[in-house]
Amino acid sequence: MQKLTAAALLALTLPGLGLAATLEENAKTVLEFGPRVTGSPANEQARAYFEQQFKALGYQTRRETFTYPRFDDLGSDVRAGEQTLKGFALQNSGGGELTAAAVRVPGVGTLEDFAAVDVRGKIAVVARGQVTFSQKAAAALSAGATGLIIVNNQAGELRGALGDQTQLPVLGVSQQVGAALKDGQRLILGVRVRRADVQGVNLVAFKAGVTQPEMLFGGHLDSVQGAPGANDNLSGSLAVLELARRAAGTPLSQRSYFTLFDGEEDGLLGSRDFVKANAPIVKQLKAMFNLDMVGIDAEPLTLGGDAALMAAAGRVSKVQLNASAPGGSDHVPFREAGVPALFFHRGLDANYHQPGDILLDEALVRGAVEVALKVADEVLSAAPAQ
Structure with a gap:
């Protein structure tokens, strides 16, 4: 028993x-x-x-x-060469998959920072900090970027939210992933999201x-x-x-x-x-x-x-x-x-x-x-x- x-x-x-x-x-x-x-x-x-x-x-x-x-990330990433690197779509990000060259944006992603480089038709890569996610996304969109990757400024993965909905695909990544994204490198950005x-x-x-x-x-x-x-x-x-x-x-x-x-x-x-x-x-x-x-x-x-x-x-x-x-x-x-x-x-x-x-x-x-x-x-x- x-x-x-x-x-x-x-x-x-x-x-x-x-x-x-x-x-x-x-x-x-x-x-x-x-x-x-x-x-x-x-x-x-x-x-x-x-x-x-x-x-x-x-x-x-x-x-x-x-x-x-609710906004759901269905599994987002960025491919750089043979590597598929994990990231997280920021809440209210646009979705889509696109292939374009990476452009490292200096500073923290102000309008002036974006004006210093040519991101038109490209994927902007910018550091987290000082400027809100929404402001970075708005600046990237205004400068003609087709996608945006925000790199964490501290240890760990980056999850976050944009205050306003945007059509621009925005991915948050860790410092390690960010370090693997080279200026001018061809990237495949996949931001897979669902709103339901x-x-x-x-x-x-x-x-x-x-x-x-x-x-x-x-x-x-x-x-x-x-x-x-x-x-x-x-x-x-x-x-x-x-x-x-x-x-x-x-x-x-x-x-x-x-x-x-x-x-x-x-x-x-x-x-x-x-x-x-x-x-x-x-x-x-x-x-x-x-x-x-x-x-x-x-x-x-x-x-x-x-x-x-x-x-x-x-x-x-x-x-x-x-x-x-x-x-x-x-x-x-x-x-x-x-x-x-x-x-x-x-x-x-x-x-x-x-x-x-x-x-x-x-x-x-x-x-x-x-x-x-x-x-x-x-x-x-x-x-x-x-």
Whole structure:
């Protein structure tokens, strides 16, 4: 007979619950799906898996869909001689494949820099820095270039966005790729892009009869192209599920929503849609806890956000508190709607938004969960159940 894990035994002891997997099993399973880009099969596989796990813990679930236009890089590169060199189309770039000579533009790509060389009918190669991507593209287009390659001025690949849509194909490349592009060399630039509507799906788990939660625990499920997203943000998704597991059978489960947001990487779109679509619920929340990148200890676990919530955290834990902690995650729309919110974060690790984001430490995830439970108890103990 197969030996049951501690988590499985706990699940079986709670009335009406099925057999839930351990945190480690959940991490392994979801990572095998691959990058969870919103609208991708892997994204849906991961959501369906989490949905199954919430139900095994005795929760009901609902899906909330939203649609938005998105720009996708379908695989862009530049060929120089026998080499095919990887790059990334800048958001709002034009698309196409063209063959032309390379022209190294001096300086940083101002109008004056482009005026110093002849780029008409050619592919301009310019360094990143000082001038915005959009200004470089506009200057290149004005000077008659048929394509633009922007070379990073720091280590790593270059991903970015043009403020305005342009017809010019614009590729971002690393310093190493940039060094391989010689002045006058014949290049084949392939900027392969797609603009289409994407459907995002938020997953909400709750106990039967809970229509007005006081707490919302959230994290985003999606990752970026090419990144399996172990730390960003499978770690936070696992923490939300673990919070639901720990809360099952306790009063906390009757006062909470557990939500996995979609479309965070495209601009916090899932959390923004949730706030808009659930205005009456959001208005009554006492707190929103957002867990994002809590599986790698790049920095000590840091909590940032609402002053009263940070004060509560300081009373029950020894975590680092930072009122000015990074704000670009799913707690932001809630704060903008007037909801006290707390951001759980361990800093940007070396594999942030990279193919190497394949590792997470389950003990660190559990550590974040422990802190979240303590702070939630401190917050709710001061407020009578609704």
